[in-house]
Amino acid sequence: MKKILLLGSGELGKEFVISAQRKGQHIIACDSYAGAPAMQVADEFEIFDMLNGEELERVVKKHRPDIIVPEIEAIRTERLYDFEKEGIQVVPSARAVNFTMNRKAIRDLAAKELGLKTAKYFYAKTLEELKEAADKIGFPCVVKPLMSSSGKGQSLVKSADELEHAWEYGCSGSRGDIRELIIEEFIKFDSEITLLTVTQKNGPTLFCPPIGHVQKGGDYRESFQPAHIDPAHLKEAEEMAEKVTRALTGAGLWGVEFFLSHENGVYFSELSPRPHDTGMVTLAGTQNLNEFELHLRAVLGLPIPGIKQERIGASAVILSPIASQERPQYRGLEEVTKEEDTYLRIFGKPFTRVNRRMGVVLCYAPLNADLDALRDKAKRIAGKVEVY
Numbered sequence: 001m002k003k004i005l006l007l008g009s010g011e012l013g014k015e016f017v018i019s020a021q022r023k024g025q026h027i028i029a030c031d032s033y034a035g036a037p038a039m040q041v042a043d044e045f046e047i048f049d050m051l052n053g054e055e056l057e058r059v060v061k062k063h064r065p066d067i068i069v070p071e072i073e074a075i076r077t078e079r080l081y082d083f084e085k086e087g088i089q090v091v092p093s094a095r096a097v098n099f100t101m102n103r104k105a106i107r108d109l110a111a112k113e114l115g116l117k118t119a120k121y122f123y124a125k126t127l128e129e130l131k132e133a134a135d136k137i138g139f140p141c142v143v144k145p146l147m148s149s150s151g152k153g154q155s156l157v158k159s160a161d162e163l164e165h166a167w168e169y170g171c172s173g174s175r176g177d178i179r180e181l182i183i184e185e186f187i188k189f190d191s192e193i194t195l196l197t198v199t200q201k202n203g204p205t206l207f208c209p210p211i212g213h214v215q216k217g218g219d220y221r222e223s224f225q226p227a228h229i230d231p232a233h234l235k236e237a238e239e240m241a242e243k244v245t246r247a248l249t250g251a252g253l254w255g256v257e258f259f260l261s262h263e264n265g266v267y268f269s270e271l272s273p274r275p276h277d278t279g280m281v282t283l284a285g286t287q288n289l290n291e292f293e294l295h296l297r298a299v300l301g302l303p304i305p306g307i308k309q310e311r312i313g314a315s316a317v318i319l320s321p322i323a324s325q326e327r328p329q330y331r332g333l334e335e336v337t338k339e340e341d342t343y344l345r346i347f348g349k350p351f352t353r354v355n356r357r358m359g360v361v362l363c364y365a366p367l368n369a370d371l372d373a374l375r376d377k378a379k380r381i382a383g384k385v386e387v388y
């Protein structure tokens, strides 16, 4: 049995804990608030600010875990190098977690060192620098904080007079104390995918069938598997995923994000060194092993005999329309449960924010079924669940 310290306890962590406990592991779930989803199913929990290095060290010293599994980006990741030196396994590696928490580190590694194709980009430390960069990139362009996730602080800028707002919005949506943004060329992609990639301690890098997804405001709304893409594009994406995960080092499951364009090919966007929100579609049984089980096996160095697509699947999110400190309630459970081949996962978050993701609807069908119809079904059913 291993002692696993989970840093971040959202919906993705909750599923990971369930997989880990089913294999007899002991989990301490951490987050900044009480009653977080993964804490509800873990063996122990700790509530503290994971961006605070001293606090992080205190918790690591207290529990002496064998393995640290980061579940979010907002962690004092520099400290992870020390823990790794002391012999604790950091997942997938301290380097991977440290590089991916800041868009600058991962983007420069991918574009400059590894030569992967990405959107053109610049960094800006002031509004003036942002304006100069926008001049070079043109409109529309995308502005994001260097440190954020789930679309926080992100804006699509259509003209120069929107830059000031994008600057303010980006700075306010930034985690931590740095005031620096990335400005990117807007890629007119035809589709986007997440390529779940598994790096192993003893074994080759494995790929899941590609997951297609749709985002709104930088946050995922629906995903489906398999995405039907050009085999040449898939091959290119797999090669890029292999390169970037090798450069970041370590064992685990990664969500590697790409934009696909018929005209311009494959662009690397970014990656998570952990299960991906769009990968929740694998909870519909689309594969023999879902993304959380794959992550766990890779982390523990257990064999993965192969990844097989068993059926097609679609996920659609349930967002909160309200902001409240009260425990949320849900209407429409009968509406969902009367549907065939459908699962509902309410994450159990103890309070709401506007547009906070509270649950997901998962639908599946045989491999030869119509994927578009399945996507519509998942969205229709998710629309029947009301958070209040």
Ligand SMILES: Nc1ncnc2c1ncn2[C@@H]1O[C@H](COP(=O)(O)OP(=O)(O)OP(=O)(O)O)[C@@H](O)[C@H]1O
Binding pocket: 119, 142, 144, 148, 149, 150, 151, 152, 154, 184, 185, 186, 187, 188, 189, 192, 215, 217, 218, 219, 220, 257, 269, 270
């Ligand atoms: N340069 C771009 N051109 C076109 N669309 C973009 C660009 N950058 C981001 N987007 C859109 O915004 C979405 C979110 O962007 P990105 O993945 O960089 O943000 P994020 O906050 O890290 O999201 P998450 O943490 O949920 O993965 C992308 O999936 C894509 O739909």
Ligand SMILES: NCC(=O)N[C@@H]1O[C@H](COP(=O)([O-])[O-])[C@@H](O)[C@H]1O
Binding pocket: 008, 009, 010, 011, 012, 013, 071, 072, 149, 150, 276, 277, 349, 356, 357
């Ligand atoms: N795109 C990253 C992502 O989906 N992360 C997932 O969302 C949780 C935070 O949710 P919250 O903001 O509702 O607390 C995280 O803990 C993780 O499970």
Ligand SMILES: [Mg+2]
Binding pocket: 257, 270
């Ligand atoms: Mg993303």
